[in-house]
Amino acid sequence: MTLRIGVIGTGMIGRDHTRRIAQVLAGADITALSDYNPAAARAVQAELAPNAIVHDRGEDLIASPDVDAVLVCSTGATHEAYVLAAIAAGKPCFCEKPLATTADGAKRIVDAEVAAGRRLVQVGFMRRYDAGYRMLKQVVDSRIGAPLMVHAAHRNPTVPESYGTPMAIHDTLIHEIDVFRWLLDDDYVSAQVVFPRRSSHAHAALADPQIVLLETAKGVRIDVEVFVNCRYGYDIQCQVVGEEGLANLPEPMAITLRRDATLQSPIMTDWKDRFVDSYDVELADFIRAAAQGTASGPTSWDGYVAAITSDACVQAQEQAGHIIPITLPARPALYD
Numbered sequence: 001m002t003l004r005i006g007v008i009g010t011g012m013i014g015r016d017h018t019r020r021i022a023q024v025l026a027g028a029d030i031t032a033l034s035d036y037n038p039a040a041a042r043a044v045q046a047e048l049a050p051n052a053i054v055h056d057r058g059e060d061l062i063a064s065p066d067v068d069a070v071l072v073c074s075t076g077a078t079h080e081a082y083v084l085a086a087i088a089a090g091k092p093c094f095c096e097k098p099l100a101t102t103a104d105g106a107k108r109i110v111d112a113e114v115a116a117g118r119r120l121v122q123v124g125f126m127r128r129y130d131a132g133y134r135m136l137k138q139v140v141d142s143r144i145g146a147p148l149m150v151h152a153a154h155r156n157p158t159v160p161e162s163y164g165t166p167m168a169i170h171d172t173l174i175h176e177i178d179v180f181r182w183l184l185d186d187d188y189v190s191a192q193v194v195f196p197r198r199s200s201h202a203h204a205a206l207a208d209p210q211i212v213l214l215e216t217a218k219g220v221r222i223d224v225e226v227f228v229n230c231r232y233g234y235d236i237q238c239q240v241v242g243e244e245g246l247a248n249l250p251e252p253m254a255i256t257l258r259r260d261a262t263l264q265s266p267i268m269t270d271w272k273d274r275f276v277d278s279y280d281v282e283l284a285d286f287i288r289a290a291a292q293g294t295a296s297g298p299t300s301w302d303g304y305v306a307a308i309t310s311d312a313c314v315q316a317q318e319q320a321g322h323i324i325p326i327t328l329p330a331r332p333a334l335y336d
């Protein structure tokens with residue numbers, strides 16, 4: 001069976017996911033597209049999915065009999081309504097991060113999925129599918145003893161003017177929030193944010209860089225530098241210190257060049273290239289599960305916990321230096 005997928009939101013990542021389903025992955029076709037800006041959907045249709053129908057409204061795409069499963073790739077604030085509509089239609093749904101922009105919104109999705117009685121939602125936390133993070137997890141689980149500390153950095157070369165201080169949390173840090181829960185098999189109990197000297201390259205509405213300090217239930221201390229005007233490249237760093245040893249996330253594969261008395265190695269500049277294989281693997285997983293009428297991978301519960309943690313981190317930004325407690329409700333059995 002070929003899974004018929006509809007994509008809502010055909011901006012940067014919606015276009016890229018359409019390309020991988022249409023040209024890279026097996027088992028699925030793009031049969032429908034929709035974007036708030038119809039010209040964006042039609043451009044992607046012309047370039048990548050000539051047989052897809054363009055719907056004016058995402059809700060119509062979800063209801064269409066030509067769509068078995070839905071990809072939600074529109075701006076974050078629009079995710080909740082589309083994911084709820086997909087659950088109501090009983091259609092598997094891949095939702096880009098964040099699952100919802102508030103913890104209350106993510107909770108409504110968890111409640112709807114629990115009421116449906118089966119998993120229908122996969123959240124786009126692609127780092128769990130990254131070969132480097134998977135190798136790191138194997139080593140953390142088996143070679144370094146109990147993890148004690150994590151030192152990490154999330155650096156983007158630059159961000160648009162519309163990117164403000166809270167986005168450093170719910171747009172950027174949210175990847176670390178999710179992947180460290182998975183990596184350490186742990187949950188967070190508190191968050192704190194401190195601000196170093198501000199980069200002169202940061203826009204007026206953005207405090208950049210920031211250092212986020214997270215504490216887990218097992219007592220692991222995590223520091224993440226979020227620096228989104230670092231200029232030099234797109235750079236993701238992670239080091240886990242355990243009681244028997246220390247493990248680093250591998251650098252992406254790259255040629256090292258010895259020339260003119262220097263040793264050089266390129267650094268990527270675009271998140272699309274850095275995680276290109278992870279996006280392929282996460283969507284292959286989505287296609288496989290959706291063809292069975294369900295979902296696997298990162299759950300709505302993971303999206304909800306990430307939203308609760310993000311809210312605490314934004315509060316920690318607003319009360320710089322203060323430690324904000326993080327309390328999680330009980331996890332429904334659907335996510336055991």
Ligand code: NAD
Nearest residue numbers: 009010011012013035036037073074075076078096097098
């Ligand atoms: P973008 O601005 O390039 O594209 C967003 C698209 O959504 C635009 O074409 C816009 O017209 C459309 N849109 C806005 N409101 C809509 C609505 N109500 N209905 C339908 N379409 C609507 O943004 P992007 O970079 O592609 O990001 C989209 C989502 O993907 C965001 O949630 C973002 O956080 C996420 N994202 C994830 C990753 C990742 O690494 N997993 C990377 C980038 C973006």
Ligand code: ISE
Nearest residue numbers: 154156171172173175228271
């Ligand atoms: C973007 O939305 C992403 O998800 C990227 O992975 C991240 O590095 C970037 O900071 C976000 O803006």
